[in-house]
Amino acid sequence: MHIDNSTVVLGIESSCDETAAAIVMGGNDVLSSVVSSQIDIHAKFGGVVPEVASRAHLELIQPVINEAIQLAGIGAERINAVATTIGPGLIGALLVGVSAGKAMAYGLDVPFIGVNHLEAHLYAALLEEPQLPFPAVVLLVSGGNTLLIHMTAPGEYSLLGATIDDAAGEAFDKIARFLDIGYPGGPAIDAAAQQGNPQSIEFPRAMLHDGLDFSFSGLKTSVINYVRKNPGVASHDVAASFQCAVVDVLVAKTLRAAQQVDAKSIVLGGGVAANSLLRSEMQRVGSAAGFHVALPSKAMCTDNAAMIASAGWYRLRDHGPSGLDVGAIPHLSLTGSTVRGNRAGRK
Amino acid sequence: MNLFAPSPIVTREIAAVVASYLRLGDTVVLAGEMGAGKTLLAQGICTALGVTDPVTSPTFNLVHSYAGNDATVYHADLYRLKNTDEIADLALEEFSQQGGIVLIEWGDVGDDIIGEHLEIRISLGEEDESRDISVRAVGKRWELRWPRLVAATKMYASTDAEWDDL
Numbered sequence: 314m315h316i317d318n319s320t321v322v323l324g325i326e327s328s329c330d331e332t333a334a335a336i337v338m339g340g341n342d343v344l345s346s347v348v349s350s351q352i353d354i355h356a357k358f359g360g361v362v363p364e365v366a367s368r369a370h371l372e373l374i375q376p377v378i379n380e381a382i383q384l385a386g387i388g389a390e391r392i393n394a395v396a397t398t399i400g401p402g403l404i405g406a407l408l409v410g411v412s413a414g415k416a417m418a419y420g421l422d423v424p425f426i427g428v429n430h431l432e433a434h435l436y437a438a439l440l441e442e443p444q445l446p447f448p449a450v451v452l453l454v455s456g457g458n459t460l461l462i463h464m465t466a467p468g469e470y471s472l473l474g475a476t477i478d479d480a481a482g483e484a485f486d487k488i489a490r491f492l493d494i495g496y497p498g499g500p501a502i503d504a505a506a507q508q509g510n511p512q513s514i515e516f517p518r519a520m521l522h523d524g525l526d527f528s529f530s531g532l533k534t535s536v537i538n539y540v541r542k543n544p545g546v547a548s549h550d551v552a553a554s555f556q557c558a559v560v561d562v563l564v565a566k567t568l569r570a571a572q573q574v575d576a577k578s579i580v581l582g583g584g585v586a587a588n589s590l591l592r593s594e595m596q597r598v599g600s601a602a603g604f605h606v607a608l609p610s611k612a613m614c615t616d617n618a619a620m621i622a623s624a625g626w627y628r629l630r631d632h633g634p635s636g637l638d639v640g641a642i643p644h645l646s647l648t649g650s651t652v653r654g655n656r657a658g659r660k
Numbered sequence: 661m662n663l664f665a666p667s668p669i670v671t672r673e674i675a676a677v678v679a680s681y682l683r684l685g686d687t688v689v690l691a692g693e694m695g696a697g698k699t700l701l702a703q704g705i706c707t708a709l710g711v712t713d714p715v716t717s718p719t720f721n722l723v724h725s726y727a728g729n730d731a732t733v734y735h736a737d738l739y740r741l742k743n744t745d746e747i748a749d750l751a752l753e754e755f756s757q758q759g760g761i762v763l764i765e766w767g768d769v770g771d772d773i774i775g776e777h778l779e780i781r782i783s784l785g786e787e788d789e790s791r792d793i794s795v796r797a798v799g800k801r802w803e804l805r806w807p808r809l810v811a812a813t814k815m816y817a818s819t820d821a822e823w824d825d826l
Contacts, residue, residue, distance in 0.1 A: 403722065457720035478699055479717045487694055487719075530717070534695035538788050643721070 314393075314424065316630040318342075323392045323417065324622025325378065327410030328402025328430045329456075331615070332373040336385035336392070337622035340630075341440050344385035346612070346619040349373045367405030374413045381618070392421055394634070396625020399427035400645030401457070407641035415637050424634030426625040430616075431647045433624040434582040435464055437613040440623050446577035446605050452567045452595075455583035456482035459527050459563075460647065461570045464580075467627050472647060473570050474525030481559055482585045484529040488536055488555055492548045502552045503588050509553030511590075514539060514546075516558040518565075525570050532558055556590055564594045571604055578605040586614035661810055663793040664785070664818035671697055671782070671791050674816055675704025678780065678795070681809045682709070684731050684759040686801070687752070687777040689767030696782045697791055698765045702735050705763060709733055718765070723750060731761045738766040744773050776801040792818060 318339035326333040335346040382389055397414030400407060411427075418425035434453050439445055450473070451462040459481045461474040479487075482499060489498030494505050516535050519528040536555050540546060571579050579599045585591065592608050599606035613620065665671040682688070688705065690698040703715045710729030718724045718737040726733045734755045741747050753775065756762045767774055768781075776799025783792050795813070797806050 401721070475714070476716060477714050478703075480720060483717060483719050491694060530695075530699060534697070535788075537693075537695040538784065541784070644724070 324618035333618035334381035335618035340626040370409040400642035449578035454585035478530035505552035509549035511557035514554035672704035676708035679708035
């Protein structure tokens with residue numbers, strides 16, 4: 314099959330909160346991108362509730378795919394390939410997208426491409442900035458991941474650092490819940506921090522001068538200890554000081570990584586990349602050090618299917634299709650293997 | 661029994677001592693408030709069981725599995741789950757029946773449906789770094805081992821005045 318700028322890929326994403334579908338032509342021309350956020354359902358529970366998530370995915374997947382095709386202004390017969398997230402993620406949620414994607418591919422008689430969700434995040438910046446200078450260092454921060462990745466070209470990357478305990482987004486969620494300031498935790502902390510003084514409390518910056526790995530568990534405990542001892546403290550001051558501690562570490566380590574590998578660009582990705590302080594500090598510090606700083610729009614930082622379609626296009630061009638026998642892999646790692654040995658998660 | 665850990669290093673030591681009494685198919689419930697140190701206990705147990713991969717929080721992914729020396733160690737987190745049906749869906753019992761060792765954070769919320777197990781409850785102590793740790797066995801599975809575990813952790817006992825001399 315010949316892959317070129319006119320090749321149209323349908324992307325499908327259902328690994329966690331979002332049911333999403335998108336139509337992308339030639340790897341980075343986004344014809345449509347539909348994200349049916351399930352946040353309203355989750356807000357009632359204060360977190361991602363897996364069974365709720367897979368049931369909601371099941372109800373939303375077909376309408377979302379149909380809308381993506383309709384908004385793109387094409388007929389389904391114009392789709393040349395179907396790319397779907399196969400992992401990592403929640404097994405029940407992943408299976409909804411994988412089943413729908415395979416059925417579409419089979420029905421349309423086009424290739425199916427299984428896409429690694431983490432790898433797809435690396436393509437999100439390219440969708441908005443196709444001429445992104447390489448090599449790049451990507452900071453991928455979300456609820457389940459905090460990764461520093463060295464990307465020398467599309468499809469070529471290696472891991473520089475990762476969290477050794479909690480992901481940054483998980484720390485945001487848990488502190489927001491502890492302070493009782495709302496869900497989702499990221500935006501809630503971001504909003505509360507606008508009213509607070511980031512210098513009011515000196516929280517620890519774990520492992521700041523020590524390698525490229527991250528640790529946020531100690532910071533979480535430190536915030537909890539502080540609030541217990543100072544029950545009268547304003548929660549927006551806690552939120553601002555906590556956020557400042559997280560951002561300081563994320564920015565410092567990303568900068569160090571970029572200097573170590575002599576990168577040209579610094580790229581942000583993942584849900585936490587929507588944080589306003591992280592964006593402004595990364596831009597300020599990165600630019601001052603002479604790096605090109607790519608800050609994808611919030612819609613591209615968070616989970617979406619355009620990045621899945623884009624990653625699928627590159628994968629199809631460079632490695633060919635996956636075949637319909639590929640299954641969902643909950644613990645898929647960035648390098649393609651399962652991170653943690655054998656199967657885990659629900660049946 | 662009630663134990664005392666003045667620092668995270670000692671919390672890990674206690675976890676390692678408990679780990680040395682674990683058998684294939686055991687389930688350990690890790691209880692305690694946010695930030696108390698449940699993941700630290702899990703890290704200590706996993707390291708003692710021979711896990712070399714980094715042990716990270718499973719809050720988001722629900723279950724992580726690791727290869728230990730003799731067993732697969734399953735590390736689950738029920739923090740985000742709200743009812744017993746969802747907990748049952750994780751198939752944790754199946755992991756232990758297959759001879760894995762199962763560690764469950766926030767496992768006390770699912771106490772009714774988790775079978776025989778060892779519960780380690782950790783709570784913030786008076787000092788920032790100190791922790792109170794209580795251990796109890798639920799079910800007969802621990803009957804024979806329990807006196808030996810108590811003896812092995814005696815030096816960490818919170819009522820033990822020897823701490824003042826250390």
